Amino acid sequence: MGSGSAVPPRIVTNDELSKTVDTTDEWIAQRTGIRERRVTAPDETSSTLGAEAAKKALAAAGVEGATIDLVICATTSPDYPWPSVACLIQDAVGATTAGAFDLSAACAGFTYALSVGGAMISAGNATRVLVVGADTLTKQVDWTDRGTCILFGDGAGAVVLEGKEDSERGLIDSVLFADGSGTKHLLIEGGGGRYPKGQSYSEGIRDTIYMAGREVYRFGVNAMPDACEKLLARTGLTSADIDLFVPHQANVRIIDSAAERLGIPKDKVFVNLERYGNTSGASIPLALDEAVQQGRLKPGMLVMTVGFGGGLAWGANLIRW
Secondary structure (H helix, E strand, C coil): CEEEEECCCCEEEHHHHCCCCCCCHHHHHHHHCCCEEECCCCCCCHHHHHHHHHHHHHHHHCCCHHHCCEEEEECCCCCCCCCCHHHHHHHHCCCCCCEEEEECCHHHHHHHHHHHHHHHHHCCCCCEEEEEEEEEHHHCCCCCCHHHHCCECEEEEEEEEECCCCCCCEEEEEEEEECHHHHHHEECCCCCCCCCCCCHHHCCCCCCCEECHHHHHHHHHHHHHHHHHHHHHHHCCCHHHCCEEEECCCCHHHHHHHHHHHCCCHHHECCCHHHHCECHHHHHHHHHHHHHHCCCCCCCCEEEEEEEECCCEEEEEEEEC
16 A cells, blocks of 8 residues: 655645635634645646645555556546546556546545445455545635635545455445435535536526535534444444544544544544645545654554545545555
8 A cells, every 4th residue: 555645835824814804813723723725826736636646656555557457536626527537647647557537525535435446446346446535625715705715725645555365454444424415515506517607597606615614513523423433333443443543634623523532542633734724535645645754654553534525425444554
């Protein structure tokens, strides 16, 4: 297993945002834990960040792109409506014989994509799978909306999965959930098939991120620990077995609440949203790679990931790193 990550160089601090919207560094940090986020330039996209992260993951795994059987990209901010970001990454890394597709589950995207990648290997349909999480949600926010523009940042992360019979490392199990009745709480209403751009009946429809903050917060506080508890019950493991907890980086209060309910001490919880904000599908793989680079995630450790987001969708993975 190898990991990689990429973020754009531009940093936007809370103080910079306070010059354009009614907010302060203290207000944002107290409510979210975020101090700064990375923001893409016009020529930086989910595919460019995803390809950079993918190349690093391939190098870390010691494999060539040509040996990859499948590329899965978790994203809700593709370069184009179609083709997929995964196809662009597949070309960029030289995975010339691989299939490629995007998976849309918003901030839960990587947990879903990792589960699908592992299942493809278990079914014998692939030997090596490149799983990428890449999002550039700063291109989808209304920068005058204080409720959303403070939250999101851009980035990408990737891992290489490989089927091996003589190894205990890899994806152990996953749980995936969804509740489509919560669509109204977190979505981009315009720009799709219901309200396409350029149509008269789409006039006045919001084409940037809308989030009902209180509802999504309440959902996240319950969804994250619930998914983890169900996954532990399925595997016969307990929270005491977890060496590192890597949750979706949306809000530090949600992370703290989940860790407390699960009984996971703070020194086993990885948090980096202070520097990146919510990078959606990139959040978990970016954190995993940083944990590796910092020496907090080492081969043989048991790591639990959990994500939640628009859909509403949520899920968790257990990985023997």
